Amino acid sequence: MRIVVCDDHLLLLEALGLALGARGHEVVALAGTPEEAVSAVAMHRPDVCLLDVNFPGGTSVSAIHEIREISPETKVVMLSAEADHSIVGRAIAEGASGYVGKEKPIVEIVEMLDRAVRGQLAVEPSLLQRALRPQKSTDDPLWALQFLTDREWQVMRCIMDGQTTEEMATSLGVQRSTARTHVQNLLTKLGVHSRLQAAALMSAHGSHESWPAHLR
Amino acid sequence: MRIVVCDDHLLLLEALGLALGARGHEVVALAGTPEEAVSAVAMHRPDVCLLDVNFPGGTSVSAIHEIREISPETKVVMLSAEADHSIVGRAIAEGASGYVGKEKPIVEIVEMLDRAVRGQLAVEPSLLQRALRPQKSTDDPLWALQFLTDREWQVMRCIMDGQTTEEMATSLGVQRSTARTHVQNLLTKLGVHSRLQAAALMSAHGSHESWPAHLR
């Protein structure tokens, strides 16, 4: 197998390259960022690209797209650092062929890469089930987040910063009554009864991923 | 060098073992938890133990202590996954000989291990400076956290959960006036003017590390 590996931890990058090499695979390039990975794939046309999901701003997911576009024969397998496996569904939907956690032994990761190259879906059954099931159901406390408007996301940020209605109105450049209305709509949409609860909801369940990309 | 490596990512563990082995070092044991690392050190008496700091509940830091106790000739070098280098000072204070980030190349990590074994302090100068400087100065927004009482930490958790004074009183088993007093003292100590600001302070600056160990 000819492989491009992408991770932001140089240590893991090198070590993984070594481990894969020792098992008879050819690591044709190591990339520290998704952008580098895309270039490397364009240049080397590998069989598979092992891509860390843990890059800020969803750049990993968009990299899947680009890789699939410039080199359709290259399979993409996502590598996840944390137990946060909520993005597995999105990754697969975006064109990734596999998804594997860093807590797995190398043999298993190699096996997953192999399965991806053979055209199979390389995801643990349990993860796949979890990814297919939820689809943001109505009882999910975060289900409502997708209905927030841009302005409401800005208001949310003000709330997270601990601003009062007055401060919020100033920083948004509107009347306090307008800021008030936005807050109220926000609370109604989220089904909570105070801005503190809204903030708690976001900081507890709302990972960085919940935030719309164009609003940081 | 005879080395014990401890990390919760099996992938990194194996790969690192391989990489160190390829450079002529003997990895005598791989540990998935700090507890395993302590046992392994007790058994093998290695020259150095490479220990991931990223274990919940500060178990990594307490493991340093245990390792130094049961095997004083074993140096401990901390391995950090994230850019959160706030614990470097504590780690060194607790007896670690070094501290290195996963974003570093293996050669550098090997060099750090080597320096630790030679009895030198294996920390990047820039990190060391940052660790020595702050010492929670009075103008640090988190400086006041150390003066919070246990009860006030519990109140803080209630606030973070978005509870009202009433709910807080119920869950703490006290009168609402008492809960109110605790909230007020908390706000005063933190120098903020609303519970929302207190929550914002905690979720923005207050990493998981700020929380007292015995209260999660």
Added chain:
DNA sequence: GGTCACCTAGTCCCTAATGACTATTGCTGC
């Protein structure tokens, strides 16, 4: 042209939260 979603702005009424206090109890250390 009409509908719809969004941003804007306002009202009235009520509750929750805050500031600034005082005070009692119980524990700990000198």
Added chain:
DNA sequence: GCAGCAATAGTCATTAGGGACTAGGTGACC
């Protein structure tokens, strides 16, 4: 025993926040 601190509980007055509305203006889409 006494000082100091934490936890408990209470008071008063003031402000901020929230519920439930109405409504004008704008741009998008059909």
